[in-house]
Amino acid sequence: MSRKIVITGASGFVGRALAERLQCDGEQVLGICRGDRDLSFPVVTIPSLEDPWALRKTLNGAEIVVHCAARAHVMQDTAEDPLSVFRKINRDMTLAVARKSAESGVRRFVFLSSIKVNGESTSGRGPFRPDEQACPEDPYGFSKLEAEQGLIEIASETGMEVVIIRPPLVYGPGVKGNFASMMRLVKKGLPLPLGAVHNKRSLVALDNLVDLIVTCIDHPDGANQVFLAGDGEDLSTTELLRAVAVAMGKPSRLLPLPAGLLMAGAAILGRKAVAQRLLGSLQVDISKAQSSLGWQPPLSVNDGLKRCFPITEDKV
Numbered sequence: 001m002s003r004k005i006v007i008t009g010a011s012g013f014v015g016r017a018l019a020e021r022l023q024c025d026g027e028q029v030l031g032i033c034r035g036d037r038d039l040s041f042p043v044v045t046i047p048s049l050e051d052p053w054a055l056r057k058t059l060n061g062a063e064i065v066v067h068c069a070a071r072a073h074v075m076q077d078t079a080e081d082p083l084s085v086f087r088k089i090n091r092d093m094t095l096a097v098a099r100k101s102a103e104s105g106v107r108r109f110v111f112l113s114s115i116k117v118n119g120e121s122t123s124g125r126g127p128f129r130p131d132e133q134a135c136p137e138d139p140y141g142f143s144k145l146e147a148e149q150g151l152i153e154i155a156s157e158t159g160m161e162v163v164i165i166r167p168p169l170v171y172g173p174g175v176k177g178n179f180a181s182m183m184r185l186v187k188k189g190l191p192l193p194l195g196a197v198h199n200k201r202s203l204v205a206l207d208n209l210v211d212l213i214v215t216c217i218d219h220p221d222g223a224n225q226v227f228l229a230g231d232g233e234d235l236s237t238t239e240l241l242r243a244v245a246v247a248m249g250k251p252s253r254l255l256p257l258p259a260g261l262l263m264a265g266a267a268i269l270g271r272k273a274v275a276q277r278l279l280g281s282l283q284v285d286i287s288k289a290q291s292s293l294g295w296q297p298p299l300s301v302n303d304g305l306k307r308c309f310p311i312t313e314d315k316v
Contacts, residue, residue, distance in 0.1 A: 002028045004062045005217070006106075008097060009033065009069030010043060013174060014112060018066060018210050025214070032058060032069070050096040059104040064217050066110040067097055072140075072177075086143035094147040095154065102158035108223070109160055110216050113148055115168040115202075115228065115284055116141035121276065127202070127234075127283035130166065130226040148226070155224055163216040165209075167229040168284055172206025173308055178277070183308070186244050186252065193262060194278065195254030197237040202230040202284040205304025208297040212289060221292045228284040233301045237278050247305035 005022055009015040010031025019041045023029045031043040046054040049069060059065065071089040094111065101109050118128040119135040136142045148164050155162040171179050185192060209229050216222045235243065238254060245252035259279045266275030289295045299307075 002026050003064065004028045004030060005064040005066065006059060006062045007031050007066045007068060008049060009067070010041070011039060012068055013172070013176070014170065014206065014209060014213075015066075015068040017172070017206050018068065018213055021210050021214060030058065030062070049093045052096075052100060055097065055100040056104065059101055059106060062101070062104060063107050064110070065097065065101045065106050065108075066112070066213060066217070067094055068112045069093070069097075070112070071143075083139035083142060086139045087146065090140070090143035091147040091150065095150040098151055098154050098160070098162070102154060102160040106160060108163065108217065109151065109155075110163045110165065110213060111147065111151055112213070113164050113166045114141065114144045115166045115282070117145045117148065117166055118228075118284075120282070121280045122283045123199070123281045127285040128228065129285045130228050130288050152224075161223040163222045163224070164226040165212060165216060165229055166226065166284075167204045167209050168202045168282060170204050170206055170209055171304065171308060175206070175308065182241070183244060183248070186241060186250055187248060189250060189253060191253040191255055192241065193255045193257040194237050194241060196256035197259050197262075197279055199236050199259075199279055199281040200234040201237065201240070201282050202234050203240075203301065203304075204229045204231055205297070205299045205301070205307070207299050207304065207307065211298050212293075212295055215289075215293050215295045219293045225288075225292065227289040227293070228286055229289070230284045230286045230297070231299070231301050231304065232286055232297050234283050235301065243302060243305055247302070248309050 005027050007015050007019050010019050011033040019029045019031050023041050029041045031041055033043055033045060044058050071086055098109050117134050117136055120137045122128060134145050136145050151162045208231055212229050241254060242252045263275050263279055266272050
């Protein structure tokens, strides 16, 4: 029999894909979002996830809650106090939903966190692991860590099971942000000075992340655990750009400038943080999810990238 699964942030990039997958699996899905959306599954619109009355009504009879709603990482944040804003949404709102979920008899609460809880870079070290000391470096990462800590306390106090998933950069159809910007540059065929970058970065295809979340909804060994998400294939920026070009059916025009020269130029231009994401490494170890849950990413990176681009006449 299907059970009621509530998804917050159901109109977002991950929430929508998860809801559609669960609905195809025959589950009774109820999405929560802040405004009216044209979605293929039932949705409840509430003004705030901290509204106890609205939450109580929505969570009634729910067995599982998957919390995808969040204030995402902002490249150029204009808030006067970014940490305060991130805490209000990513920590306080998360814990309000979790407490009301426990009161409503929800069995398991799955929280979509971020690899930024671990840190920003694995250059000069091994991949991030879920059991190592957290080391966030920005307000977004700190707010996600504090939400995780609060969830662990709620699980201990109430007995509600909590599963925490930390994904790196997520890509897939409709992706936005830095990944979308990169795709636009490749599509335009502009020469990019990134043909000699030898870093390693972990990504996770949207379908792979959704599959891991679905696994964590039910697996008995997922209770009160932290898992890292990833495709299981780490690419350099150069390899990623070439793979994107192949998936788009476009030539990759990459100039082999030394990474050290690029980093120095970025520092002069005040773009060191951007250069670090392009030139530095960020790897995740997904072996815990593989061994504890028996999970394997269903899509390769190449297949995940192909799903980002619709087939057009010039590619037939």
